[in-house]
Amino acid sequence: MSLNFRDIKAEASSLLQESDFSEGLSEFKRLLAQHRSDYLAWRERKPFVQWTYDNINLTSQESSRAGPMKLSVYQREIGNNIFHNPECRQVTALKGVQIGYSKGLRAIYGYAAAELAKRVSVTFPVTDDMKRFFKDELALLHSSCAAVQALLRETKRGEVADSMSEYRYKNGSIAYYRAAHNEDDLQGFTSWLQIADEADRSGWLPRGNSAGDKVSQLRNRGTDFHDSKLIIGSTPGIRDISVIWREWETSDKRMLEVKCPHCGQAQILRWGGPKTRYGFKYTVDENKHVTDVFYQCDSPRRCRVDETLKEEMIENGVYKATDIAKVPGNIGVHIPSWLSMSPGAAWTLLAQQWVAAQDDPAKLKEFVTFKMAEPWDDIGQGIDETTASSLFRQYPAEVPDDVVLLTAGGDTQLNKEGKGTEFSIPSREFSVVGWTRFGQMRVIGHWKFYGTPGEKSSDDEVRAFLGRKFKRRDGREMSILAAAMDSNGGFPEQVRAFCGSFPSNRNIWAIIGNNQAVKDDKTRYVWPRKPTPGKKGKGSYYRIESILAKSEVFRLLQYTGDHAPMFPASMPPNYLEKLLCEEKRRDAKTGKISWKEKRGRRPEEEWVCLAYAYAALKGLQMVKLQTWGDLNLAARNLGIPDTIHDPKTGEIGYDGDDMSAHAQERRAVAGPLLADPSMPKPLIRGSTTTVQAPDRVVDPLKAQEALPPKQVKRRTVRQIKPTRWG
Structure with missing residues (x-):
């Protein structure tokens, strides 16, 4: 039987005119857009602060503020400059204690590895410090953060096994864990983000046969990347040999500027003294126990700011540069303990420690370095x-x-x-x-x-x-x-x-x-x-x-x-x-x-x-x-x-x-x-x-x-x- 192609064509044309392909075309376009988004377009990344809140939860065993991690003003300052400021090449954190710095590093590490798929190196003074950070912070991140947990791999035969010196993730991110004491640990790897903690501990000091400054050696691990970043933080030690103070002196020296809740006067929170208009003021009883403490505003009104207003005042503050950085891109962040919301950094406790330190040079040194986040003039100390x-x-x-x-x-x-x-x-x-x-x-x-x-x-x-x-x-x-x-x-x-x-x-x-x-x-x-x-x-x-x-x-x-x-x-x-x-x-x-x-x-x-x-x-x-x-x-x-x-x-x-x-x-x-x-x-x-x-x-x-x-x-x-x- 011969085919009449003319009749077939006419019949097909009639059917096409009667058929509706809009639904299929719409579905095709949807699938095409999805494939383009998944495989051809850059994924829109969450900002660091939002990612941290969505992915990291603090437990009641590690924090007085259990639940989704809400970054503090200084944690935000560090993270936002590292991840969202293209002019920043280094953040220098001159910090006190009881400020949640390690938890902030946990969030920064997680964001760099899981969200950005970057190589990260974490360096502490000695191996024991590195192991402690891994167990206390990174192991917890692996077990509690779903975004990071999804990247953990099962090591196959022939692949590099994960350890406390190196960790590899499914998305290509690699983390290196090092101790500054062993200079060989600062060689043989490259990383986009270098994290150097407790920089004033002796492990960071060069030894007699040292190849040079250890911070510089660590910074060299990022030279393969045009936009590599360095975070260096520490409580300061002796001024003359302080590594963190040396780095701070080359930064733009940012201080937190807050506004008085009563008069609106902009000012930097400073400890002050009995003869200064500004600063923390306190009263003691006959046993030298602090019974009352408040911050006195640095304005002619000398407003009394009680600790109940502390969080609102500090969290609404803004870090501002107080100097021109001698090294371009070095962002300095000063974090004294009185900015922290930790119960251990309550103003009453700090004032009591200050009173106890007045007759004890060892306690005074501890307060100056650990609480005020200032270096100690050990050599210059004298008698007036x-x-x-x-x-x-x-x-x-x-x-x-x-x-x-x-x-x-x-x-x-x-x-x-x-x-x-x-x-x-x-x-x-x-x-x-x-x-x-x-x-x-x-x-x-x-x-x-x-x-x-x-x-x-x-x-x-x-x-x-x-x-x-x-x-x-x-x-x-x-x-x-x-x-x-x-x-x-x-x-x-x-x-x-x-x-x-x-x-x-x-x-x-x-x-x-x-x-x-x-x-x-x-x-x-x-x-x-x-x-x-x-x-x-x-x-x-x-x-x-x-x-x-x-x-x-x-x-x-x-x-x-x-x-x-x-x-x-x-x-x-x-x-x-x-x-x-x-x-x-x-x-x-x-x-x-x-x-x-x-x-x-x-x-x-x-x-x-x-x-x-x-x-x-x-x-x-x-x-x-x-x-x-x-x-x-x-x-x-x-x-x-x-x-x-x-x-x-x-x-x-x-x-x-x-x-x-x-x-x-x-x-x-x-x-x-x-x-x-x-x-x-x-x-x-x-x-x-x-x-x-x-x-x-x-x-x-x-x-x-x-x-x-x-x-x-x-x-x-x-x-x-x-x-x-x-």
């Missing part, structure tokens, strides 16, 4: 004129009431006045120090004895001095329980033989100070566990860590108020100046600490002897641990009071004539009013006359009147530098 004057007091007796025990530190040298000439005279100088139940110093005095060590007359004078009894106001007498004498001043054998002539229970020790720089002045012991034998088994000595001893004495000098050290008002006017002859230095490359003489100065015996007296205390506590290991317990057993007070009337303090050892010696020279005939007459400081043994005669000397503290001219040493944050 007012504080210096307050350290000099009239003593009620040779030994103040609160002293538990006495030690002495001795230095041996050729007389500096005649050094290098035929008139050079050897001398030995001693500082006698009393120690309170709190381990604080009560300097009894400083004495000098001329004569060559080993000569009988000279040794007899020093022996009599070390056996001297010092009187308390209650009539009790105290002896020097331990003495550390330098044996490295030109007469090592003589000094060691002299110390060895005492019975072992007298604790008169020959020492040599180890002045080599140390990595950390709080991780070693001042006094060694055993002595070092001398040549041919003669004249053993103890090699003490003098750097540590000086650091501890310097720390004690920083205390103020009831816990401050004390010096008798009869000390020479330049005594404190001599104590400040050296300064603490930290090598920027190695991080090691040493004590060096200040420019134009020399190590003074007064300073050295004080450090040796402290070393003698540590030695005594080592050999007599049960008796003197706990000074507080020893004070209780001996009935030593906490403070200076009259044993008869119970009156706190002392406001009478100076009855210190030097004051009585001066009166004794002027006339036998308070002289003890059984004791050899000691040398008056500033004189070149030798201390006399009983069989010698000395011409009468002119009495020296002790200057009251307010008349003593002492050098002013700078305090913590004021900063833009008050």
